[in-house]
Amino acid sequence: xxxRFAIFRAYQRSFQFRLLTALTLISFIFIPAxxxxxxxxxxxxxEKQIRQHSIGMASQIAERIRSFLASxxxxxxxxxxxxxxxxLDPEDEKGLIRYFHMIQKDHPQFLNINFGxxxxxxxxxxxxxxxxxxxxxxxxxxxxxxxxxxxxLFWTDVYVFASSQNPGITVSIPILDPGGxxxxxxxxxxxxxxxxxxxxxxxxxxxxxxxxxxxxxxRVIAHPELLRLNFSPERIRFLxxxxxxxxxxxxxxxxxxxKGQDYFTAYTDYPANRWAVAVTMPVSDFLxxxxxxxxxxxxxxxxxxxLSGALSYLLAITIVKPLKTLEQGINRVGTxxxxxTLKIHSPDIIGSLAGAFNQMASSLKKSREEVMRTYLxxxxxxxxAALGELTAGIAHEIKNPLxxxxxxxxxxxxxxxxxxxxxxxxxxxxxEVVRLNKTLTTFLAFAKPASPKFVPIDLPHLLEETxxxxxxxxxxxxxxxxxxxxxxxxxxxxxxxxxxxxxLNLLLNAMQAMPDGGELKVAASLEMAGRLPARGxxxxxxxxxxxxxxxxxxxxxxxxxxxxxxxLEKIFDxxxxxxxxxxxxxxxxxxxxxxxxxxxxxxxxxxGKGTILTIYFPCGSKEHKDER
Amino acid sequence: xxxxxxxxxxxxxxCGAEKPHSDxxxxxxxxxxxxxxxxxxxxxxxxxxxYHYAKSLSGRPLEKAxxxxxxxxxxxxxxxKTGHARLELAYLKLGSDFRLAKTSDCRAALREYEKIVREYxxxxxxxxxxxWYMAWIYTDLLxxxxxxxxxxxxxxxxxPHESYSRxxxxxxxxxxxxxxxxKPYSADDxxxxxxxxxxLLEIIRNTDENRQKREAFDQLWSRYRQxxxxxxxxxxxxxxxxxxxRMAGYVREYVTFSTVNPELTKDLQSLLGASS
Numbered sequence: 001x002x003x004r005f006a007i008f009r010a011y012q013r014s015f016q017f018r019l020l021t022a023l024t025l026i027s028f029i030f031i032p033a034x035x036x037x038x039x040x041x042x043x044x045x046x047e048k049q050i051r052q053h054s055i056g057m058a059s060q061i062a063e064r065i066r067s068f069l070a071s072x073x074x075x076x077x078x079x080x081x082x083x084x085x086x087x088l089d090p091e092d093e094k095g096l097i098r099y100f101h102m103i104q105k106d107h108p109q110f111l112n113i114n115f116g117x118x119x120x121x122x123x124x125x126x127x128x129x130x131x132x133x134x135x136x137x138x139x140x141x142x143x144x145x146x147x148x149x150x151x152x153l154f155w156t157d158v159y160v161f162a163s164s165q166n167p168g169i170t171v172s173i174p175i176l177d178p179g180g181x182x183x184x185x186x187x188x189x190x191x192x193x194x195x196x197x198x199x200x201x202x203x204x205x206x207x208x209x210x211x212x213x214x215x216x217x218x219r220v221i222a223h224p225e226l227l228r229l230n231f232s233p234e235r236i237r238f239l240x241x242x243x244x245x246x247x248x249x250x251x252x253x254x255x256x257x258x259k260g261q262d263y264f265t266a267y268t269d270y271p272a273n274r275w276a277v278a279v280t281m282p283v284s285d286f287l288x289x290x291x292x293x294x295x296x297x298x299x300x301x302x303x304x305x306x307l308s309g310a311l312s313y314l315l316a317i318t319i320v321k322p323l324k325t326l327e328q329g330i331n332r333v334g335t336x337x338x339x340x341t342l343k344i345h346s347p348d349i350i351g352s353l354a355g356a357f358n359q360m361a362s363s364l365k366k367s368r369e370e371v372m373r374t375y376l377x378x379x380x381x382x383x384x385a386a387l388g389e390l391t392a393g394i395a396h397e398i399k400n401p402l403x404x405x406x407x408x409x410x411x412x413x414x415x416x417x418x419x420x421x422x423x424x425x426x427x428x429x430x431x432e433v434v435r436l437n438k439t440l441t442t443f444l445a446f447a448k449p450a451s452p453k454f455v456p457i458d459l460p461h462l463l464e465e466t467x468x469x470x471x472x473x474x475x476x477x478x479x480x481x482x483x484x485x486x487x488x489x490x491x492x493x494x495x496x497x498x499x500x501x502x503x504l505n506l507l508l509n510a511m512q513a514m515p516d517g518g519e520l521k522v523a524a525s526l527e528m529a530g531r532l533p534a535r536g537x538x539x540x541x542x543x544x545x546x547x548x549x550x551x552x553x554x555x556x557x558x559x560x561x562x563x564x565x566x567x568l569e570k571i572f573d574x575x576x577x578x579x580x581x582x583x584x585x586x587x588x589x590x591x592x593x594x595x596x597x598x599x600x601x602x603x604x605x606x607x608g609k610g611t612i613l614t615i616y617f618p619c620g621s622k623e624h625k626d627e628r
Numbered sequence: 629x630x631x632x633x634x635x636x637x638x639x640x641x642x643c644g645a646e647k648p649h650s651d652x653x654x655x656x657x658x659x660x661x662x663x664x665x666x667x668x669x670x671x672x673x674x675x676x677x678x679y680h681y682a683k684s685l686s687g688r689p690l691e692k693a694x695x696x697x698x699x700x701x702x703x704x705x706x707x708x709k710t711g712h713a714r715l716e717l718a719y720l721k722l723g724s725d726f727r728l729a730k731t732s733d734c735r736a737a738l739r740e741y742e743k744i745v746r747e748y749x750x751x752x753x754x755x756x757x758x759x760w761y762m763a764w765i766y767t768d769l770l771x772x773x774x775x776x777x778x779x780x781x782x783x784x785x786x787x788p789h790e791s792y793s794r795x796x797x798x799x800x801x802x803x804x805x806x807x808x809x810x811k812p813y814s815a816d817d818x819x820x821x822x823x824x825x826x827x828l829l830e831i832i833r834n835t836d837e838n839r840q841k842r843e844a845f846d847q848l849w850s851r852y853r854q855x856x857x858x859x860x861x862x863x864x865x866x867x868x869x870x871x872x873x874r875m876a877g878y879v880r881e882y883v884t885f886s887t888v889n890p891e892l893t894k895d896l897q898s899l900l901g902a903s904s
Contacts, residue, residue, distance in 0.1 A: 097727055111687060120891060126687060127725050130764050131792060131826060135856050139891040166684060 019319060023312030027305050035301040042290050050286045051253055054208075054266035054279045061202055061210045062268050062277040068198050069272075072110060072171045072188040073153060075103055079115075079186040083175045090115065090175065090183050093123055100125035111161065111168060111191040115175075116144055117184035143172035143187040155273045158192065158214055158221045167192050167221070169273070192222050200224035206288075208281030213243050213267075215276050243267055243278050255283065322350040329357055338365035393575030397439045397583065401432040408432070439583055446574060446585045452495030452596050459499065459552045459617055460524035461488050466503040467522060470511070478517030489526060492552050492619040498593045505586045506556050506613055512579060513560025513611060521557040526550060526619070549618040551600075556614075562607040571603070664694040675703035679712060693720050711754035714744050719761065726769060734769045738762055756787040756823045763827065773834050780827040780834075784844075788851060791822045825852040832864045841868065849878060854885045859892045866899040876900055 011017050082088040082099075089095060100113040104125055116122045116138025128136060138144050146154040156170045172187035199210045199222055211223035220236045220243075242256045242265040253266035264286075267278035284291070322344050332340040338361060344354035411417050411425035467481065474481060510520055528550050563571060563578075570576045572591045577584035594601055598618050605611035659670040667690060672678045682695035696713040704710060718740030722729040729737075741758040748754040759779055767776030831844040845865055848858050862882055865875055879900050883893045 094727075097725065101725070108687075120895065125725065127727060129719075130726070130768065131760065131823075134826060134829065135821065135860060137889055137891050140889055166686065 020312060020316040023315060024309060027308035027312060031304045031308065032301050035297045039290075039294050039297060042293055043287070046286055046290045047283075050264050050281075050283065051266065053286075054264055054281065055253055055268070057202075057204060057208075057210070058266050058268040058277050058279045061199070061279065062270050064198060064202065065195070065212070065270065065277060066272070068109075068195070069155075069171070069190070071107060072190060075107065075110070075113075076171050076173045076186050076188050077153070079103075079113075080173045080175055083115075083183065083186065084177070090117060096123050097125055109190065109194045110188050111166075111194070112187075112189040114138065114143075114170075114172075114187045114189070115184055116141070116187075118182050121184075138185070143170035144185045147172035147174045147185045147187070148182070157216065157274075158219075161189055161191070169195075169221075195222040196224055198222075204279055205281045205285035207285055208279060209239060210277070210279050211239055212270070213240065213276045213278060215247070215269075215274050218244055218247075221275070239278070239280055242280050243276060247276070256280075319350075322346065322354065326350075326353065326357060329361070333361050333364065338362075338368060390574070393584065394443065396575075397443070398436060401436040401439075404432045405429050405436075442583050442585050442589070446589050446592065450498070452498050452593070454493045455496060457492055457494050457496050457499060458488050459492055459494075459554060462496065462499055463503050463522055463524060463554060466500055466507060470504075470507055474511065474520070477511060477514065479511060479514055480517075480519045482519060482521040484521065484523035489524075489552065489619075491526070491550070492617055494597050494617070495593075499597075502590050502593050502615070503554075505590055509586070510556055510558035510560065510611070510613075513558050513562070518559035518610070519557075520559075521555070523553075523555040523557075525553050525555075527553050527616075550620045551616040552619050554615040554617065555612060557610065557612045559610040562609050562611055563603075563605040564607050568603060568605055662698065664697050665690070667691055667694040669695050669698045671698060671702060675699055675706035675709035678703065679709050682713065682716065689720055689724055693717060696720075707748065707751055708753065711744065711748045711751055712757075714740070714748075715754065715757055715761070718744060718758070722765075722769075729769060731770065734765050738765055741765075752787055752790055756783060756790040757792070759783045759787075760823050760827060763830065767830065767834050777831055777835055777840075780831050784824040784827045784831070784847065787822075788824045789822060790824065792826075821855055821857055822852060825855045825857040828852075829857040829861050829864070832861050832868075838868075838870075841865070841870075853882070854887050856887065856889065856892075858882065859888060859896065863892065863895055863899065866896065872900055 011021065079088070083090055088099060096115055100115075100123070103113055104110055112124050112126065114122065114124045118139070120137045120139055122133070122136055122138040124133075127133065142156045142159050143154065146156055151174065154172050156172070158167050158169055160166070161168050168189050168191045170187045170189045172185050174185050175183040177183050195212065199212070202210050204210055209223060209225075211220050213219065214221050218240065220240050223236065223239065225235055238258050242258075242263060245256060246252065246254050246265055246267065252268070253264070256263050256265060262283040263280050264283050265278060265280040267276045269275075270277050325342060325344060329340055329342045340361065341358045342354040344351055346354070405428075408425035408428040412422045412429070414422075417425075464483070467483070507520070507522075514520070567578055571578075572587045573584075574588040575584040591601070594615065600616040602614045602616075603611065604614075659672070661668045661670050663669070669691070670681065672681060678695070678699040682692055682699060685692040685695055696717050699713040700710045700717075718737050721737035721740055722733050741762045744758040745755050745762075748758070760783055763776040763779035763783065765776075766772040766779065825848055828844040828848045832841050832848075835841050835844070845861055848855070848861050852858055859882060862875065862878055866872065866879075879896045882888065883896065
């Protein structure tokens with residue numbers, strides 16, 4: 001199972017494997033299938049020929065047997081004519097013997113020529129043994145009884161000749177006197193070996209047999225093997241069973257399997273003797289040629305499979321190797337190696353693809369260099385612009401106090417001025433220096449923010465504390481505080497002082513936005529990961545928190561003057577302030593602190609209605625680990 | 629892929645493997661052939677096979693003689709079979725048709741039979757046949773009934789129980805009737821007769837003396853009552869004008885036997901009716 005999955009995975013992953021599989025399937029299925037179909041066609045044709053040939057052969061053999069048996073029929077008829085017309089005298093034993101010898105000399109295939117009269121007298125050529133002849137009665141012999149019953153020409157079934165003790169058949173005919181009374185019966189015996197000799201002379205394929213079966217008794221009566229001396233009867237039983245099977249099925253031809261070999265049998269009736277003349281031959285006799293073709297086809301199929309398998313492999317390699325090189329090239333270029341070029345010199349589409357790839361890589365390289373150059377230029381410009389902006393901010397923040405200090409210092413130095421005036425000027429100098437110090441401290445906090453010291457902090461509690469510290473001021477400004485679900489939670493980690501600074505700044509901003517009093521709502525809740533508001537909502541994401549973390553959501557809502565949409569775009573920019581005496585760095589520092597904590601912040605504000613600031617502070621164990 | 633491999637494997641086995649020609653591989657065992665009198669004769673393993681082979685050469689006297697000679701030379705220890713072979717060889721001296729045999733041929737055959745009687749004195753099955761043939765040649769071929777009857781009489785007394793069957797088992801028959809134990813013989817083919825009963829019948833047929841005829845018949849009736857020869861003897865007795873009243877009892881009893889030839893029965897009843 002494991003091995004199978006490994007193959008399946010390899011199949012899925014490897015284009016080469018899939019291609020090779022497809023080509024191999026074509027080789028292993030279609031080529032053999034075509035070969036096999038051709039073989040079946042050939043076999044079918046040969047089998048048809050076998051059928052036609054064997055049926056035709058059986059008919060021809062029947063004709064030969066008819067021709068062979070015509071001779072004894074003619075002779076026995078001639079004998080009848082001679083005896084009935086008086087040309088031969090039935091009482092003249094010597095005369096009959098001589099005539100019978102003459103017939104036999106001309107027809108050596110006649111085993112015996114017989115005449116038996118109605119009184120039991122019997123003449124036979126060649127003669128029987130005397131001890132047999134002495135007790136022989138022709139009237140009880142099959143040929144005699146049959147001829148009388150038939151009242152004409154009669155063929156016996158196979159029976160054992162008294163003379164030779166061999167099996168045979170006899171044709172007989174009754175002899176009548178002019179008055180129509182029986183004189184006797186003439187007959188001629190045919191030994192089955194003679195009939196078998198006729199069958200043996202007929203060539204039927206390499207190993208085929210022609211044989212005669214007595215249908216009534218279902219037995220083989222003549223076959224070439226009868227002439228063999230040490231013949232096994234098993235063959236005859238087999239031939240018998242072949243024919244009996246066909247007869248039982250009512251077919252004239254069919255196939256029988258014997259000892260693992262197929263034999264084709266066909267027969268034709270020989271009604272004169274109630275026989276069937278049959279031909280049985282091994283199918284292999286006829287399939288030799290087709291077997292040769294089969295072998296050649298098989299060899300060619302195997303060769304084709306091997307060759308196509310090898311070609312399939314080479315083809316797969318040829319197609320896949322350049323593709324792999326191309327893949328390597330893409331990877332190299334992807335990792336930034338723009339100098340990499342494909343070395344594929346192929347006149348086909350792969351070559352074109354490689355050329356296009358190299359051209360693309362070259363263009364990419366040029367574009368990248370251009371982009372880099374532009375980027376560096378832009379960065380330099382931005383840097384200079386930022387520096388200029390920063391310098392302008394600093395200059396602006398320092399220039400005014402310095403101007404006041406300069407003016408005040410001139411007053412202090414002018415001894416002509418009244419002392420009270422000089423004291424007031426000295427106080428201005430001190431105030432402005434303090435202010436300048438504060439401005440520079442804030443600037444330093446922005447320019448070089450301190451790294452947060454992450455400790456477990458309870459943000460809702462911290463918010464509560466900060467809020468409590470402003471309680472008096474809130475009261476003075478007639479601001480009502482609403483606290484929603486500020487449940488304690490220590491799941492977050494962060495820098496306690498920096499977060500206090502964030503909350504303080506935000507709360508002070510809210511308070512400043514409500515100079516005539518209002519309502520300040522603070523809320524804290526824990527939101528699970530994935531439940532953060534989506535982008536594109538009406539409020540603006542100033543900074544998104546790290547994804548995939550639970551968040552402590554801190555929401556500070558005021559009912560103050562609100563912020564216009566133009567101002568909203570710039571409130572987090574450094575040195576941008578829309579209130580008197582502000583440094584313009586408060587929200588910038590808040591943003592920096594939140595960035596350092598991977599926290600997010602959104603602002604939703606409407607002029608004259610108020611502002612909602614929401615902080616999304618990431619919590620959870622993973623966050624802790626990351627920070628550690 | 630697996631299916632393709634299997635298909636290829638099947639093709640290899642189905643198309644490549646030649647079916648064995650098992651049946652045809654079972655060829656007959658080669659039989660040695662030897663030349664006798666210029667004729668090639670197969671040599672079998674046993675005297676019995678050799679004898680059956682020789683007997684099957686009916687109508688081919690030269691081949692038959694050669695085959696019989698092979699038997700006498702190759703199996704001299706089998707006295708019974710060589711004796712039968714000698715008897716066959718002696719018969720062949722009469723030529724292809726004994727009815728056309730010359731006197732010299734008959735004499736030659738007689739000499740052979742006499743030699744056989746001397747050489748196979750202890751084998752009664754051989755001697756009885758040789759003596760019967762001698763008697764037959766004398767009576768039927770040479771016309772010397774006196775000598776023939778003497779030998780018949782001696783034979784009937786000397787070998788009362790030596791039988792012969794007209795059907796000798798020929799192995800080739802088994803090839804033709806492999807599954808059929810019942811071979812198509814006529815009714816009287818299987819009747820077992822004795823040489824003695826046949827000799828007594830010949831005495832009845834050939835003697836001119838009524839006393840000898842009656843004695844022979846009485847012996848037949850007492851010893852071989854159900855034999856076919858007894859039926860023929862009854863017919864001979866009725867032909868020869870024997871007292872029908874005396875013979876009627878014999879005929880009535882004889883026709884009740886199961887071995888009786890139906891045509892012979894008709895003859896007997898007809899003769900009996902005619903004489904009465």
